[in-house]
Amino acid sequence: MRKHNPKAFKRNTVSLYFFIVTMVIFYLPLIILIVLSFNATKGISWDGFSLRWYNELFFKSSKLWTAFGNTMLIALLAATISTVIGTLGGIGLYWFKFRMKKYIEIASYLPLILPEIIIGISLLIFFSGIKFKLGLITILIAHITFCLPYVLFIVMARLAEFDYSIIEAAHDLGARERDTLLKIIIPVALPGVASGFLMAFTLSLDDFLITFFVSGKGSSTLPLEIYNMIRFGVSPVVNALSVILIVGSLALGLLSKKFYKYMFS
Amino acid sequence: MKKNYGQIYTAPLLIWITVFFVVPIAIILMFSFLKKDVHGGVELKFSIAAYKALFNPYIIKVAFSTIFISIMATLIIVFLALPTAYYMARSKFKDFLMLLIIIPFWTNFLIRIYAWIAILGNNGILNNILLKLGLTDHNIQFLYNQWTVIIVMAYTYLPFAILPLFSTIEKFDFSLLEAARDLGATKTKAILKILLPNVMPGITTAVLFTFIPVIGNYAVPQLVGGSDSIMIGNIITHEIMKTRNWPLASSISLVLTVLSTIGVMLFMYMTRSKTDNLRKVREDAV
Numbered sequence: 001m002r003k004h005n006p007k008a009f010k011r012n013t014v015s016l017y018f019f020i021v022t023m024v025i026f027y028l029p030l031i032i033l034i035v036l037s038f039n040a041t042k043g044i045s046w047d048g049f050s051l052r053w054y055n056e057l058f059f060k061s062s063k064l065w066t067a068f069g070n071t072m073l074i075a076l077l078a079a080t081i082s083t084v085i086g087t088l089g090g091i092g093l094y095w096f097k098f099r100m101k102k103y104i105e106i107a108s109y110l111p112l113i114l115p116e117i118i119i120g121i122s123l124l125i126f127f128s129g130i131k132f133k134l135g136l137i138t139i140l141i142a143h144i145t146f147c148l149p150y151v152l153f154i155v156m157a158r159l160a161e162f163d164y165s166i167i168e169a170a171h172d173l174g175a176r177e178r179d180t181l182l183k184i185i186i187p188v189a190l191p192g193v194a195s196g197f198l199m200a201f202t203l204s205l206d207d208f209l210i211t212f213f214v215s216g217k218g219s220s221t222l223p224l225e226i227y228n229m230i231r232f233g234v235s236p237v238v239n240a241l242s243v244i245l246i247v248g249s250l251a252l253g254l255l256s257k258k259f260y261k262y263m264f265s
Numbered sequence: 266m267k268k269n270y271g272q273i274y275t276a277p278l279l280i281w282i283t284v285f286f287v288v289p290i291a292i293i294l295m296f297s298f299l300k301k302d303v304h305g306g307v308e309l310k311f312s313i314a315a316y317k318a319l320f321n322p323y324i325i326k327v328a329f330s331t332i333f334i335s336i337m338a339t340l341i342i343v344f345l346a347l348p349t350a351y352y353m354a355r356s357k358f359k360d361f362l363m364l365l366i367i368i369p370f371w372t373n374f375l376i377r378i379y380a381w382i383a384i385l386g387n388n389g390i391l392n393n394i395l396l397k398l399g400l401t402d403h404n405i406q407f408l409y410n411q412w413t414v415i416i417v418m419a420y421t422y423l424p425f426a427i428l429p430l431f432s433t434i435e436k437f438d439f440s441l442l443e444a445a446r447d448l449g450a451t452k453t454k455a456i457l458k459i460l461l462p463n464v465m466p467g468i469t470t471a472v473l474f475t476f477i478p479v480i481g482n483y484a485v486p487q488l489v490g491g492s493d494s495i496m497i498g499n500i501i502t503h504e505i506m507k508t509r510n511w512p513l514a515s516s517i518s519l520v521l522t523v524l525s526t527i528g529v530m531l532f533m534y535m536t537r538s539k540t541d542n543l544r545k546v547r548e549d550a551v
Binding site for chain 2: 015023026091096097098101125128141142208223226231246254
């Protein structure tokens, strides 16, 4: 009989190497950006510590801050609206049978498997066709549209764990639909709803491609501004901005850890 | 029997998804069969010019290069993501490792691409180091070719593959692997025959989360690509923003939709047959 070490699977040497490689690929560029953001000169070589670029970012980049304001506003509104529509839709699709159900399911599933650019272009052509002026409103509509499927599926994943007999019991005891919704379904689905909101919020914050198509003059978001700055090479203000965004991601990461279960299942 | 509230609950969803998704898609489908207006936009006349224009050798070349880039990037991603997620799922410090992946996941992808430009650019860090060490006497152009596009794509979308793989592998019962080894399987065999088929749903999600954004990408080839790495997304954008040939932009968009759908279905079909085999083996065993 062949001998083997029973702990062989516990050591995971090979997978550890892969993990380390992944970590280096992820963090080396981020660390370099952090270091460069404190560099006194514009170049790549180190010329001493300075907060010059942060000064420029915070006090001389009003365009970036306007874009940041737009981004936050759109992300909050898009996440809120898509969470409300998606949660109600998820409840309806999960527990009821009705006409058009198949259509709603397919139409809401499709955006997930279509490249983003298709949604961007179809909305651009749609808005131009009905002569709707491109701006913050069109960005908001587009963001709600691509966030909806994610919210819907995250909420439905949570509802799948739900014991339907509780609702039947509530109905038998004379609860009206509105009461069951507000007092039972929503509280139980809340972790899923919160995960959906968070997912929508971060998707909206980060979106570049769809926003690129449906934004108009004077309605820029942060990703669009970043894109315009990095198109022409290295800019030290972007280094400083990156550090702020990485810190922001860390905060979001800590916050969202609780909810990841519903996001990626 | 209680009242059916399904239609009330789903009414906002139905309206939203119809007006802002189904109708716009129907419009590009229609536009692709219309005649191009001289001022940009369309004339209401039936035409298949936009489909004839697809047979332009340039567009065909770009389509093939898009497929090549997408497949290579996805392969690299899965190759790196699988063992990484496996290590995370077996670690004692799962929560912390998870956080390490979530930070790059939430960091804006343009910033992460930008970091690579700072490293690999003509006046970037790598060139600086090589010059200082005397390994080269001129600045080497690392960026602006097909492989930088593939590598930067892989880097950008890697977290999107690791997270779903991690949550699937985490649920796997690792004692099955030890059982396989006790029954005489080698470690590699146990992983290939037991672990891999069991985590197929996770691999499917990982591939969908990466292949789709890569095949429809615009920003990466624009920022780090050259003339050999233009992708379908770049042509569509050019047609819509610059030449304003909307019928052509629509027909290329439909080609992209078909390509990515075929890719997705092919992959789902391949993995489904694997999982089916596994189920059959299990049923036979019982």
